[in-house]
Amino acid sequence: MAVRREIGSYPMWEAYRSKREHLVIGLMSGTSLDGTDAALVHIQTDEHGAMQRLELVDFICTPYTNELREVLIRLCSPETARVDELTTAHFGVSEWYAHSVQQLLQSAGISSRQVDMISMHGQTIWHAPVPVAFPNPPGMGNLNVSSTLQIGECAVVKERTGLPVIGNLRARDMAAGGEGAPLTPYADALMFRSAAEGRLVQNIGGIGNVTVLPAGSSAVEVSAFDTGPGNMVMDALVRHATEGRQHYDPNGSMAAKGNVNSELAEYCLNDEYFRRQPPKSTGREVYGVEYAKRLMEYGVARSLSLEDMLATATWLTAETIVRAVEDFVLPKTHISAMLTCGGGTSNDTLMNMLRQRLPEAIRLERTADHGVPDDAREAMGFALLGHEALMGRVNTLPGVTGAAHGVISGHLTL
Known part of the structure; x- marks a missing residue:
């Protein structure tokens, strides 16, 4: 036939x-x-x-x-x-x-x-x-x-x-x-690497992940890993607190009204994943609904408002992104720019926290500045x-x- x-x-x-x-x-x-x-x-x-x-x-x-x-x-x-x-x-x-x-x-x-x-x-x-x-x-x-x-x-x-x-x-x-x-780092290398400068491509979706593109890098010199939670914890806190009526914090406006709680922040950072050496990856099975519930319970026991818990969760995303760069990237690679993308780029509070925390020598840009829309x-x-x-x-x-x-x-x- x-x-x-x-x-x-x-x-x-x-x-x-x-x-x-x-x-x-x-x-x-x-x-x-x-x-x-x-x-x-x-x-x-x-x-x-x-x-x-x-x-x-x-x-x-x-x-x-x-x-x-x-x-x-x-x-x-x-x-x-x-x-x-x-x-x-x-x-x-x-x-x-x-x-x-x-x-x-x-x-x-x-x-x-x-x-x-x-x-x-x-x-x-x-x-x-x-x-x-x-x-x-x-x-x-x-x-x-x-x-x-x-x-x-x-x-x-x-x-x-x-x-x-x-x-x-x-x-x-x-x-x-x-x-x-x-x-996606394979594609990031094709789209964003530069002969003149080292770059990071930082995606902030449910999970945050970073691609490291040294100046003039070959495929074997590209590295990448998940930095930790991106929007996932923030979104889960909002859904849990509003009983599903709202699914995210628009523009980070709720977090902007709160204060980062140092005790909750320390609790969040005491996580083995942030200390693990790359290559590494994570997901919703670690930072999903159950993780958000634990944070919510921890915050309620200390009389924290939803705004304070969101401010702390937003800070956690920005802080773990920068710490990952400082701990695992900068000791080996000179970086001039971080190109951000993903849904997190629409969160003004998160982007402001990231801008304030990022080393001054690294420009904070968006992939849209390089011809690729963030989303x-x-x-x-x-x-x-x-x-x-x-x-x-x-x-x-x-x-x-x-x-x-x-x-x-x-x-x-x-």
């Missing part, structure tokens, strides 16, 4: 690599659980397939409804997660991704036939890079397993859009002994990771994740 191929008479990847210009969609929904980001990017390559130019064509964000957000919050906690709800959500969020793609195409005024493929991160539910014991096959000795789970079924997005989809981008790095995160950077980054995979290139940095070697990461659904 003849096998029908998706693109002409060539396998899809051969046709893809033969082109010098590509239109790729990157899909990202982060640990803040605020919605789905979709970026349409135009990638130009040279005759060897190396990227020469990256241009953002269009970008949209589709906010999650309160109902979906509450479902995902339940799934991110072992105390409230249910396997039937998890299975339904795995397929259900894919409908959101497919809807985002259709909205993006409509906004950009182009047909799906003009797009080469979709690179989809999925929604992280649980990230467990620290190995735990697991029943082992006979004769294997002790077996310890690290793991991660991003829900979102690529087959659904393929069926709804007709486009090839790359997903499950973290799994193979973990199989190679890495932490599976952070992944689009991750979706653009995952578009690049999918593109590099289809070009047949390793798209991970083992020096960042701690893997034994670089891999071509991602599962392709045709």
Whole structure:
């Protein structure tokens, strides 16, 4: 029986690599659980397939409804997660991704036939890079397993859009002994490194993560790690205090009315993660709802207002970002600028705290100052990771994740 191929008479990847210009969609929904980001990017390559130019064509964000957000919050906690709800959500969020793609195409005024493929991160539910014991096959000795789970079924997005989809981008790095995160530093290096100066790319999403780009750095010289909580703790405090009526602190206005409590700040900083040497990564399983509840209980026992607790949680994000740079980056690398991105850049109180605490020699800028909108950077980054995979290139940095070697990461659904 003849096998029908998706693109002409060539396998899809051969046709893809033969082109010098590509239109790729990157899909990202982060640990803040605020919605789905979709970026349409135009990638130009040279005759060897190396990227020469990256241009953002269009970008949209589709906010999650309160109902979906509450479902995902339940799934991110072992105390409230249910396997039937998890299975339904795995397929259900894919409908959101497919809807985002259709909205993006409509906004950009182009047909799906003009797009080469979709690179989809999925929604992280649980990230467990620290190995735990697991029943082992006979004769294997002790077996310890690290793991991660991003829900979102690529087959659904393929069926709804007709486009090839790359997903499950973290799994193979973990199989190679890495932490599976952070992944976007590979794309950060392509987008932001400079021959003249050392730069940091500091993302402030649910979790904060920093990419270190020494001046004129090669791929092996790039490093990155999660600095700790970004918006996650602040958001959880607001949700808990308002019984879900509000999901975040707009512009940091509530935190601006409070005072940083030194006792609560010391309690927060007494956390082993902040002292761990990179490579390292973390997530909602550490700094999610249960962590916020403990902070809330600690603060209530000391008669702190919500504003004081938010001011302290906001300070914690800024402080741990700067301490991470001072402890793990500056002793080895000269840095001239920090380029911030992610939802945290809209929190004026957080950005002011970060500006005040950052060493004077480091300029505080935004990725938007370098042509990449703050909220689009991750979706653009995952578009690049999918593109590099289809070009047949390793798209991970083992020096960042701690893997034994670089891999071509991602599962392709045709």
